[in-house]
Amino acid sequence: MAGFIALTAEEIDPTRFVEVWSHFYSWDDDKYLAHIRDQPGHKLTKAGVGELMTWKSGNRHATLAKAFGSAVPLSLLNWPRGRAPLTDAELSAHFEAIIAALGRAELNKARGIIWPIFMCHIGQPDDIPIYDVNVWVAWGFITCWFKRQDLEKVPKKFQRYLEYREWFNGIVATYAIPAPKLDRALMAFGQFILSRWGDLALTYKWGPLF
Numbered sequence: 345m346a347g348f349i350a351l352t353a354e355e356i357d358p359t360r361f362v363e364v365w366s367h368f369y370s371w372d373d374d375k376y377l378a379h380i381r382d383q384p385g386h387k388l389t390k391a392g393v394g395e396l397m398t399w400k401s402g403n404r405h406a407t408l409a410k411a412f413g414s415a416v417p418l419s420l421l422n423w424p425r426g427r428a429p430l431t432d433a434e435l436s437a438h439f440e441a442i443i444a445a446l447g448r449a450e451l452n453k454a455r456g457i458i459w460p461i462f463m464c465h466i467g468q469p470d471d472i473p474i475y476d477v478n479v480w481v482a483w484g485f486i487t488c489w490f491k492r493q494d495l496e497k498v499p500k501k502f503q504r505y506l507e508y509r510e511w512f513n514g515i516v517a518t519y520a521i522p523a524p525k526l527d528r529a530l531m532a533f534g535q536f537i538l539s540r541w542g543d544l545a546l547t548y549k550w551g552p553l554f
Contacts, residue, residue, distance in 0.1 A: 353544075358519045358526070365529035368536070373524075375399040380469050388422050388466060390414075400462050400474075408451075412459055415449035416442050424467035432506050435472065439464055439502055457502055473512045474527055475505050478534030483508055485537055495538070 356364070376399045379392035388396075393413040401409035420441055424430055430438060442460045458476050465472045473479075480499040484490025499505065512530075516523050536542055 358515050358521060362521055362525050362529040365532045366525055368532035369528035380466060386425055388418060390418055393421060396466050400459065412446065412451060415451055416445040416463060420445060421463060421467055429471035430468060435464060456498065456500060461505055470523060471513065473509055473523060475499065475508060479527065479530040481537050482530040482534035483511065
């Protein structure tokens, strides 16, 4: 009778969560790893920023992503490097400066907050986590605020990102989990929630759909 299985929901700690879900991460990180710290002193280069933006965007939006990378002065993107982790106030000001630079290039309304936050991330990759709809969904499910009616929504508020950052960095510090591994696990889990199989998890959390 081999081959018959049961899918069961089991609550696990963050360390085990990362062990399980990081195996399902499928994004190619080679370009990211090659350019996130590609210079002596870990300074970003113009070419490196372009490569990082296309890694984040995927090939479909590569042209727009490179335009984002070119619109923000390299000095602004490098400003957080070598500094202590930015406070919420400092990060908010940095984010607004990036938004302003994108606005001058008439790009401030394109792609919402996700790419500007990524541009903050590349300035301090260890302390400013990547943000997208997948990790947003995973965070919401784990912390019990994500509901079925949120399935069609996307993250829009920077203040909510600051809450995510505090939660994410708290897990990294408490459980000694490398930030990239936690990000990969959350991304994979969020993709699962948003897939056609995600109703298994949502049913476990919130009860039957009908």
